[in-house]
Amino acid sequence: GIQVEQSPPDLILQEGANSTLRCNFSDSVNNLQWFHQNPWGQLINLFYIPSGTKQNGRLSATTVATERYSLLYISSSQTTDSGVYFCAVDPNSGYSTLTFGKGTMLLVSP
């Protein structure tokens, strides 16, 4: 099946810093989503981005489908950004299922 690798596995930032999270995938995809899992376990949709660039406030994402990677940018980080960030992809298999990476655990300290 498709492989999804996220880096870095862990990241510690001071409040106000910027960061870039990366997601590499091993095959072409129909769907790519970024999620934030907060400390209470809730999975929050950040972006649906199988290709191109999107921005939402301090967050933006870019997917280069031909090179099989996606980047999530967090600017001016806040303590509430802490949690685990997951990339998930739906391969061109004909089935609508998401394969998740192992996530990047982000801790933003005040």
Added chain:
Amino acid sequence: DSGVTQTPKHLITATGQRVTLRCSPRSGDLSVYWYQQSLDQGLQFLIHYYNGEERAKGNILERFSAQQFPDLHSELNLSSLELGDSALYFCASSAGLGKETQYFGPGTRLLVL
């Protein structure tokens, strides 16, 4: 709030027991997905239903089963529970069949003692 609801939020039970997790998709969504998040396996896809019919199966154990009802809500049944079944179970929904956002519910946290 994603619009996907799951009940119960927490469930504590004993080995060998059977439990049922319930999911109501977002209004108008025809697809329901179940995912399991455990410490050792991470987040993995279990099963997908579209408009009442099973569409895809992932790493779902034979002790687990699911269905989607005519009103589009779904239930995941877990039987002969083992300690290793302790996990966070998510339901997600989407409007149709792929190439679209899947919206996740808050999850049901299952603890098997």
